[in-house]
Amino acid sequence: MTIGRRRLGQGIAATAGGLALPGLIAGPAEAQRSANTLRIAFRDAVPNIDPYFNSQRTGLIIAHQAFDGLVHRDPGTFRIVPALATEWTWVDAKTIDFTLRQGVKFHDGSDFTADDVVYTITTVSKPETRVATPSNYAWIEGCEKTGPNTVRLTMKRPTPAALEYLAMVTPIWPKAYRERVGPDGFSRMPIGTGPYRFTKVDVAAGVEYERFDGYYQGGPKGRPAIQKLTARFIGDAATELTELLGQRVDWIWNMNPDQMANVNRLPFLQATQQESMRVAFLSLDAAGRSGADNPMTKLKARQAVWHAIDRNAIATRLVGGGSRVPAAPCFPSQFGCNADAAVKYDYDPNKAKALLAEAGYPNGFEIEFTSYIQPRQWSEAVQNYLQAAGIRARLNLMQVAAQIQRSQRGELAMQMGSWGSYSINDVSAILPNYFAGSADDYARDEELTALVNAGGNTADEAARKAAYDAAIKRATENAYWLPLFTYVSTYAFQKQLEFPTFADELPRFYLAKWK
Structure with missing residues (x-):
C-alpha cells in the first residue's frame, strides 16, 4: 500500500518558486520585532490554563513560561538544577529536604514562602483535588514546613524520578492569591514566579504575556529578551500555515513536514525539526x-x-x-x-x-x-x-x-x-x-x-x-x-527569530530573541 504525501497548495508552491503573494513582505515581521512582541499559534485550545487541570501539551507549554517549580531540568543536559529551591537533600528513599530561595516574588508582588510550597504540594496530591493526571502526584505523601525557608517532602513509596516530576509538572501556586480568588478565579488569571506573567487569558481564543521584570536573580530560565508574547488558538493546520505565510503569526509547530522544503524557500521563514x-x-x-x-x-x-x-x-x-x-x-x-x-x-x-x-x-x-x-x-x-x-x-x-x-x-x-x-x-x-x-x-x-x-x-x-x-x-x-x-516536532518561524529547540518537546519562548 502506498502512503501518499499531501501536496502544497498552489499559492504556497508558487511563492516558494519566487512568485510573490499579496501581503508576503517583510513589513509585518519587522513591526513585531520593533514592538518586541512574538506572536505564537497553537492548534488546540486549552480548557484550563492552570497546568494542574489539563493534560494537553499546549497547556504544559503555556504554563512553563509563567511558572517555576522547586527545581528545574536543564533542557540541554537533562540535569536537575536549582529553581525555587537552592538546595535539596535525600534524607532517605522516601524523603527530600529542600532549602528555599529567598527574595522571590510572585507576579502580584507577593513574597514566595514555604507556605506556598506546602499548600501547593499538599493540595495537588489529594485525590479530591481531581488534577488532570493523578499519576503525576500519586507518589506524594505530603509536605511540611520545617523552618522559615525549609520544607520536607515525603513519599508514599520510593520514587527515583521525584525530582523530574517536581521540575516538569509541579509548579508552585501562590497560596494567599489562590485561596482569595478560588480555583475558578485562579484559572481565569493565574500567577506564578516565572519569567513571563499573564496579562490576558481567554480559553477560547488564547493568552497574552509580558516579561516579568521582577523575575528572581539566578532564576534558571533567565530574563527573556522579548517583552511580550501573544498565543492564539487556531483550530486547523491549514489556517495556521496561512497565518504564518501572511505574517500574522511569527511561530507555529507540528505543521505537516511535507511543507518544510517549500517554507524554507521563502526568504522570510525557516522550518526545522526535532524529535x-x-x-x-x-x-x-x-x-x-x-x-x-x-x-x-x-x-x-x-x-x-x-x-x-x-x-x-x-x-x-x-x-x-x-x-x-x-x-x-x-x-x-x-x-x-x-x-x-x-x-x-x-x-x-x-x-x-x-x-x-x-x-x-x-x-x-x-x-x-x-x-x-x-x-x-x-x-x-x-x-x-x-x-x-x-x-x-x-x-x-x-x-x-x-x-x-x-x-x-x-x-x-x-x-x-x-x-x-x-x-x-x-x-x-x-x-x-x-x-x-x-x-x-x-x-x-x-x-x-x-x-x-x-x-x-x-x-x-x-x-x-x-x-x-x-x-x-x-x-x-x-x-x-x-x-x-x-x-518529530516541525517548527516554522520568522527568519528574524532566534529560537532554540530541545528534545523534550517544550518550546521555551523565554530563550527566544529577535535578531
Missing part, C-alpha cells in the same frame, strides 16, 4: 468500557490491528525527520523502556485477516476510530491500513479536549492519540496512566496494574527493571496499546 519524547498510539478497548460486545475485547482482533498497520512506513514516509517505531509502550530513552521485553508484531496484512477470521470476523467489522492527531494524513494512513485488512474504521477527527473527555468517560473502542510523558524520562510517567486503573486505562488488567505499581514502588533499579519488563511483555502480548511512532 521529541512524544509517542503516537492506538488505545484499544480490551476492557469493554465502550460496550462488552465491541470487537476490541477479543485478543485476536486486537492482534489483527497490530499486524494490519505498517508503522515503519508511516514513521519514515509520513512523519519523517528520524521518527522511530517503539517496540514497547513508552519512549525508548525512558528508564524501564526495554524494547527486548516487548512481544513484536510485524506488518502482515494476511496474518491480520486470518486473525480476524479466528476472532469470528471473517468479513471484518465496523468500528468508530477517533483521533485528534494532526496532520490528518497520519490518522488517515492508519485508517487505510485497517480497511485493507478488513477493519472498516470510521474516522472521527476531534479536538484534543473533546476526545480526552470522551475517552475518560469510557466511550471509545479505538482511539488514536499521543502522550509526551510530560517530558519525564522515566516510564513511571506513561505506564501508570494507561495500565494502572486511571480514566485512560482501557486494559483494566489487574495483573498488569500490579506489575506497573511494583515497578513504581521501589528504588531498587534491578527490581524496577524486572517489574517493568514483565509489564511491557504482558501489555504487548495482549495487544492493549499500540505504539505507532515517535513524534
Whole structure:
C-alpha cells in the first residue's frame, strides 16, 4: 500500500518558486520585532490554563513560561538544577529536604514562602483535588514546613524520578492569591514566579504575556529578551500555515513536514525539526468500557490491528525527520523502556485477516476510530491500513479536549492519540496512566496494574527493571496499546527569530530573541 504525501497548495508552491503573494513582505515581521512582541499559534485550545487541570501539551507549554517549580531540568543536559529551591537533600528513599530561595516574588508582588510550597504540594496530591493526571502526584505523601525557608517532602513509596516530576509538572501556586480568588478565579488569571506573567487569558481564543521584570536573580530560565508574547488558538493546520505565510503569526509547530522544503524557500521563514519524547498510539478497548460486545475485547482482533498497520512506513514516509517505531509502550530513552521485553508484531496484512477470521470476523467489522492527531494524513494512513485488512474504521477527527473527555468517560473502542510523558524520562510517567486503573486505562488488567505499581514502588533499579519488563511483555502480548511512532516536532518561524529547540518537546519562548 502506498502512503501518499499531501501536496502544497498552489499559492504556497508558487511563492516558494519566487512568485510573490499579496501581503508576503517583510513589513509585518519587522513591526513585531520593533514592538518586541512574538506572536505564537497553537492548534488546540486549552480548557484550563492552570497546568494542574489539563493534560494537553499546549497547556504544559503555556504554563512553563509563567511558572517555576522547586527545581528545574536543564533542557540541554537533562540535569536537575536549582529553581525555587537552592538546595535539596535525600534524607532517605522516601524523603527530600529542600532549602528555599529567598527574595522571590510572585507576579502580584507577593513574597514566595514555604507556605506556598506546602499548600501547593499538599493540595495537588489529594485525590479530591481531581488534577488532570493523578499519576503525576500519586507518589506524594505530603509536605511540611520545617523552618522559615525549609520544607520536607515525603513519599508514599520510593520514587527515583521525584525530582523530574517536581521540575516538569509541579509548579508552585501562590497560596494567599489562590485561596482569595478560588480555583475558578485562579484559572481565569493565574500567577506564578516565572519569567513571563499573564496579562490576558481567554480559553477560547488564547493568552497574552509580558516579561516579568521582577523575575528572581539566578532564576534558571533567565530574563527573556522579548517583552511580550501573544498565543492564539487556531483550530486547523491549514489556517495556521496561512497565518504564518501572511505574517500574522511569527511561530507555529507540528505543521505537516511535507511543507518544510517549500517554507524554507521563502526568504522570510525557516522550518526545522526535532524529535521529541512524544509517542503516537492506538488505545484499544480490551476492557469493554465502550460496550462488552465491541470487537476490541477479543485478543485476536486486537492482534489483527497490530499486524494490519505498517508503522515503519508511516514513521519514515509520513512523519519523517528520524521518527522511530517503539517496540514497547513508552519512549525508548525512558528508564524501564526495554524494547527486548516487548512481544513484536510485524506488518502482515494476511496474518491480520486470518486473525480476524479466528476472532469470528471473517468479513471484518465496523468500528468508530477517533483521533485528534494532526496532520490528518497520519490518522488517515492508519485508517487505510485497517480497511485493507478488513477493519472498516470510521474516522472521527476531534479536538484534543473533546476526545480526552470522551475517552475518560469510557466511550471509545479505538482511539488514536499521543502522550509526551510530560517530558519525564522515566516510564513511571506513561505506564501508570494507561495500565494502572486511571480514566485512560482501557486494559483494566489487574495483573498488569500490579506489575506497573511494583515497578513504581521501589528504588531498587534491578527490581524496577524486572517489574517493568514483565509489564511491557504482558501489555504487548495482549495487544492493549499500540505504539505507532515517535513524534518529530516541525517548527516554522520568522527568519528574524532566534529560537532554540530541545528534545523534550517544550518550546521555551523565554530563550527566544529577535535578531
